[in-house]
Amino acid sequence: MNYEYSEAFAQKMDQNDPLESFRDRFLFPKVNGKEAIYFCGNSLGLQPKSVKDYLEKELGNWADLAVDGHFEGEDAWMFVRQKSKPALAEILGTHPHEVVAMNNLTVNLHLLMVSFYRPTKDRYKIIIEAGAFPSDQYMLESQVKWHGLNPEEVIVELKPRVGEHTLRTEDILAEIHRQGDLLAMVNMAGIQYYTGQLFDMKTITAAAHAVGAVAGFDLAHAAGNAPLSLHDWEVDFATWCSYKYMNSGPGNVSGIYVHEKYADRPDLPRFAGWWGHDEGKRFLMEKGFIPMHGADGWQLANSNILALAAHQASLDIFQEAGIKNLREKSEKLTGYLEFLIRQISGKSGVLEIITPENPAERGCQLSLLIHQGGKAVFDEFYKHGVVGDWRNPNVIRLAPTPLYNSFLDVFRFAQILEQSLKKFA
Numbered sequence: 001m002n003y004e005y006s007e008a009f010a011q012k013m014d015q016n017d018p019l020e021s022f023r024d025r026f027l028f029p030k031v032n033g034k035e036a037i038y039f040c041g042n043s044l045g046l047q048p049k050s051v052k053d054y055l056e057k058e059l060g061n062w063a064d065l066a067v068d069g070h071f072e073g074e075d076a077w078m079f080v081r082q083k084s085k086p087a088l089a090e091i092l093g094t095h096p097h098e099v100v101a102m103n104n105l106t107v108n109l110h111l112l113m114v115s116f117y118r119p120t121k122d123r124y125k126i127i128i129e130a131g132a133f134p135s136d137q138y139m140l141e142s143q144v145k146w147h148g149l150n151p152e153e154v155i156v157e158l159k160p161r162v163g164e165h166t167l168r169t170e171d172i173l174a175e176i177h178r179q180g181d182l183l184a185m186v187n188m189a190g191i192q193y194y195t196g197q198l199f200d201m202k203t204i205t206a207a208a209h210a211v212g213a214v215a216g217f218d219l220a221h222a223a224g225n226a227p228l229s230l231h232d233w234e235v236d237f238a239t240w241c242s243y244k245y246m247n248s249g250p251g252n253v254s255g256i257y258v259h260e261k262y263a264d265r266p267d268l269p270r271f272a273g274w275w276g277h278d279e280g281k282r283f284l285m286e287k288g289f290i291p292m293h294g295a296d297g298w299q300l301a302n303s304n305i306l307a308l309a310a311h312q313a314s315l316d317i318f319q320e321a322g323i324k325n326l327r328e329k330s331e332k333l334t335g336y337l338e339f340l341i342r343q344i345s346g347k348s349g350v351l352e353i354i355t356p357e358n359p360a361e362r363g364c365q366l367s368l369l370i371h372q373g374g375k376a377v378f379d380e381f382y383k384h385g386v387v388g389d390w391r392n393p394n395v396i397r398l399a400p401t402p403l404y405n406s407f408l409d410v411f412r413f414a415q416i417l418e419q420s421l422k423k424f425a
C-alpha cells in the first residue's frame with residue numbers, strides 16, 4: 001500500500017471504504033467541546049446508537065411480562081444465551097456450541113482454571129508471557145496457591161530477548177519444549193495488551209499439545225480485533241471481554257470458549273450452577289448436576305438480560321459489517337497510522353513503535369515509546385481532542401478501530417501529533 005501524508009489521500013481512502021457508513025452508528029465523546037478522535041477502543045469501545053433501543057425493548061419485556069418474560073415471547077430470557085452464539089462463533093472462529101456469553105473475564109479465567117489446570121506431582125508448570133495484564137497475574141498466582149503450590153516454582157514467564165520488546169514464536173516454542181513433561185498449561189494473552197503483539201496461537205497450541213499440555217488464551221484484546229479460528233487451531237479454552245473491541249458497554253459480559261472435545265465431559269471438574277444444568281430438566285429442581293452440552297455446561301447463574309441486550313446490539317453490527325471486511329480495513333488503517341508516525345518521527349527517532357511490523361502479528365493497536373517530551377506530548381494531543389492511552393513510564397497506545405475510525409481520523413491525529421511534538425519534544 002502506498003500511503004500519503006495528505007488530507008486528500010485520507011479522504012480518498014474513506015470514500016473507497018465499504019465500511020465507512022458504520023461510523024455513523026456510534027456515539028463519540030467530546031473533548032473540550034469537540035468530537036474526539038477516539039483511539040481508545042482497546043480500553044472501552046464506543047457506544048452503538050442502537051444500544052438504547054435494545055435496552056428499551058428488554059425494559060419493555062420486563063414491564064409487560066414480568067416473570068413470564070423468562071418463557072414467553074421471541075426474547076424469552078431462559079433461552080437468551082442462544083442469541084449471541086452465531087455472532088460470537090464468527091468472531092472467535094468456533095462452533096456455536098463452543099461459546100457462551102457469561103460473567104466477567106477474570107471470573108471466567110478462574111472458572112476455566114478449575115477445569116483445565118489439574119496439576120500433579122509431575123506436571124504442574126504454567127507458561128505465561130511476562131508483563132501479563134495484572135488481573136491475569138493475580139488470577140494465576142492465586143490459583144496456584146489455592147492448589148497448595150508455590151507460584152515461583154510453577155509459573156514460567158516468557159520475556160523478550162534483551163533489546164527486543166516482543167516475543168519470538170521460536171522462543172515461545174523452545175520454552176514449551178524445555179518444560180516438556182512438566183508443562184501442564186500455556187495460558188497467555190491472544191494479543192498482549194501492552195505491546196499489541198498478536199501471538200501465533202495455532203502454533204503455540206500445537207506445541208503445547210505435543211508435550212501433553214493444554215493451551216488457553218485470554219482474548220481481551222483479540223476478540224473483535226484480530227482473525228481467530230479457535231476451533232481449527234484446537235485451542236482448549238479461551239475467554240474475553242465485550243467492552244473493549246466488542247463495544248458492549250463498560251464492564252459488560254464476558255464469554256468463554258471450550259473446544260468441542262470437552263463438550264460432553266461430565267467427568268471434567270468444574271464449579272457448577274443451575275444454569276449449566278440440563279436445560280430440559282432445570283426447572284424440575286432436582287438433585288444431581290447434569291452439565292449441558294458444550295460451553296453452556298460452564299454457566300453458573302441465570303443470564304444478565306440487560307447486559308446481554310447491550311452486547312447483542314453490538315454483535316449485530318459485527319454480523320452486518322463482516323469479520324473479514326473489518327480485518328481488511330483494520331490492516332490498512334493501522335498501516336496508515338504506522339506510516340504517518342514513521343514520517344513524523346523521522347530521523348530524530350523520537351517515537352519508536354514496539355508493536356510488530358508484520359500485520360499478521362498485530363491487531364489494530366500500535367504501542368509507541370516516546371523518547372522525548374513524554375506525558376506532556378500525550379496531554380497536549382489529548383487537549384486537542386485525541387483520546388489515546390498512556391502507560392508509564394513512556395508508552396502510548398493507539399487503537400484505530402475499523403468500525404468507527406476513519407482514515408481522516410488518522411490523518412488529523414498525525415497533524416496534532418506533529419504539533420504536539422514540536423511544542424514539547
Ligand SMILES: *Cc1c(COP(=O)(O)O)cnc(C)c1O
Nearest residue numbers: 104105106133135193218220241
Ligand atoms: C481488560 C483486561 C482484563 C480485565 O478483566 P475484567 O475481568 O474484565 O475486569 C483482564 N485481562 C486482560 C488481558 C485484559 O486486557
